[in-house]
Amino acid sequence: MSALNDLFSILSQEEQAQFVRYLNTRNRRSDVRNVELFEAMLNEKEDRLKSKIGSNAYNVLRNRLKHRMIDFIAQSTMQKEGSTENELSKIFITAKRLLKREKTESAFKLLLKLEKDARYFENYTLEGEIQQLLIEYAHISGAPNLEELNQRSTKNYQLQRAHTNLNLAYARIRMAYQAVEYQGEHVDLAKLLNTTFAEFAISDEIAYGFSSLHQLVQLTDIYGAYSNSYHEINLFFIDKLRDLQGGKSDNEQNLHYHIEILYVIAHIYFRKKDFETSSRFLAQMKEQMDRFSGKSPAQHELKWRMLSALNSNHIGNAIEARSHIDFILDQKISLDETIQIRLTLAMLQIQQGELRECQRTLSRFAHTDTWYEKNLGIEWTLHKLTIEILLHIDLENYDYAESRLKSLLRKYKNYLNKEGKDQARPFLRLVQTILRDPSTVGSDKFHEQVESSIHWKKIEEEDVFRINFYAWLKAKMNGAEVYPTLLNLLDKTELTNV
Incomplete structure (x- = not known):
């Protein structure tokens, strides 16, 4: 995507109207055509304008509009977020x-x-500059005490060093996680997290603000996703968030971090299958989104609705779940921006037996598996492929489903053999058995194969998305509907005798 299109994509509807007014006030000639190009982008008719004025003029016009948009966004951001x-x-x-x-x-x-x-506003760089200036003039009568200044300056240096270390640790661990999730490399992320925190001397005693707390919450979520051990996560940072809420730093400048922290906490509780607590944090997230005249970006609405849909679906309110999804899909949002919500929709449609609708939903995934790996990760791509295979089994397109499954097992063999990912492989082998002889799925022999193949965990330890796949398998075995089976599994204490 070009820089202009990236800039265009982050403008809200209100900002789009403001930008048109901004252009009109600065246009000194009537033939500038920047407003015409912007409106063509709004209506997805750039090609028509390009053919009308020619490629060279069109490219020059796009470049000029890009610089105007940079100026506008910078000014607008300074007014909204940089006032303090x-x-x-x-x-x-x-x-x-x-x-x-x-x-x-x-x-x-x-x-x-x-x-x-x-x-107070966590501007440690400015605080340090002020202290250096005061030290420079400490010899003047009436200046602050030099020893006290020295103590405050030393503390400021330690704070800046601590936050720099947290940034370094965050970057290193994020890069390692991307190597695992997007390139399939083998990295012991838990060990890396511990050694990195030790190397940079990061502890729970760091002076957390919204920015640093956001980084810590993200790293915790990464660990849970990588290890499939969300049940082990200690959410000690909730108390640190409460200390910040309502304080002077709980302002518009830190609103993005505040919203993202609440979202990740809600997501962690969802992965823990504590849907009630997850919903409570989503309610807090919505409150923050509505602050400051609802200036929160559209991406927050997208995340809030998707997680709300997942929570609703897993507590038995499938209608409310679909209303959240339908709301998003009714908005003027590109297909790429709604990929994750569409996969959630496909999962819900299989659970409700809406197979043709699910087939239409999946048909809109136009990219290659490699593209999805690169942009959304291997785990997400495996979920998509598995849903597609299960759908075609339900549609009795056995040859196609078997071809896709063989391709999946061959391509992701090394990834599926990794520690923490080894639960997926037995499930897929069971699916392969069904494909070879669909009539065996209800037999005692197949039941025994299921029990001997899968290492069952306590319900609180099992991944919530894996339970969705187990629900499909159990429904097949018992000739039952998938969605009631899912809700029944979530009520169990252990996933035995699927």
């Missing part, structure tokens, strides 16, 4: 000018107040 930083910077500039003009008493008062504000 702007105000702090203005005061700092004013204080420096007062010092140069030897108005030291007023300058020191401003700087000492500003130092506290910078620390």
Whole structure:
């Protein structure tokens, strides 16, 4: 995707209208055509404009519009999100000018107040600059105590170092996770997480703000996803979030982090199968999304509705789940942006026996498996392929389903043999047995094969998405409907005798 299209995609509907007004106020000639290009992008008619004005003129026009859009987004973002930083910077500039003009008493008062504000808003870089300036003028009468300044400066350095270390740890672990999830490399992520935190001296005692807490929550979710051990996750950071909520830093500038933290916590509880608690955190997420005149980006709405749909579906409210999905699909959103919600829809359609509808949903997945691996990960791609195979078994397209299954087992053999991923392979082998002779699925022999093939876990330890696949298998074995079977499995304490 081009830079212009990326910029275009992050504009809300309100910002789109504002951008048109912004262009019109700056256009000094009537033949500029930037508004015409922008409206063509809105209506997906760029090709028509390109053929009308020619490729060269069109490319020049796109480049000019890109720079206009960069200016607009920068100004708009500064007005919405950077107001606190702007105000702090203005005061700092004013204080420096007062010092140069030897108005030291007023300058020191401003700087000492500003130092506290910078620390409160987690602007440790500015806090350090203020302290260095105060130290520079510490010899002047009326200046703050030098020893106290030195102590605060040392603490500020430690804070900056701690947050730099957290950033380094976050980057290293995210890169390792991507190597595992997107390239299929073998990395002991749990060991890497522990050694990285030890290397960078990161502990629970770090002075968490919204930004650093967001990174920690993301890393915790990564560990749960990689190890399939969400049941082991300690959500100690919820108390740290509560300490921040309602404070001075709980502002528009940190709104994105606040919303994302609540979303990840809700997601972790969903993966723990604590759907009630997950829904409570989603309610908090929605409250934050509605703050500041609902200026939260559309991506938050997408995440909120998808997780709300999953929670609703797993507590027996399939109608509400579908209403969340339908709401998203009714919006003017590109196919690529709705890929994950469409896969969720396909899963729900299989559970409800809506096989033709599910086939139509999956037919809109136009990319190759390699593309999905690169952009959404191997695990997600395996889920998609498995849903597709189960659908075609239900449709009795056995040859096609068997061909897809053989391809899956061959291509992802190494990945499926990894520790933590080995539960998927026995399930797929059982599916292969059904494909070879569909009539055996209800037999005692097949039941025995199921019991001997799968290492059953306690319900709280089992992955929620794997339970969805087990529900399909059990429904096949018992000649029952999938969705009631799923709800029945979720009520069990152990997944034995599937």
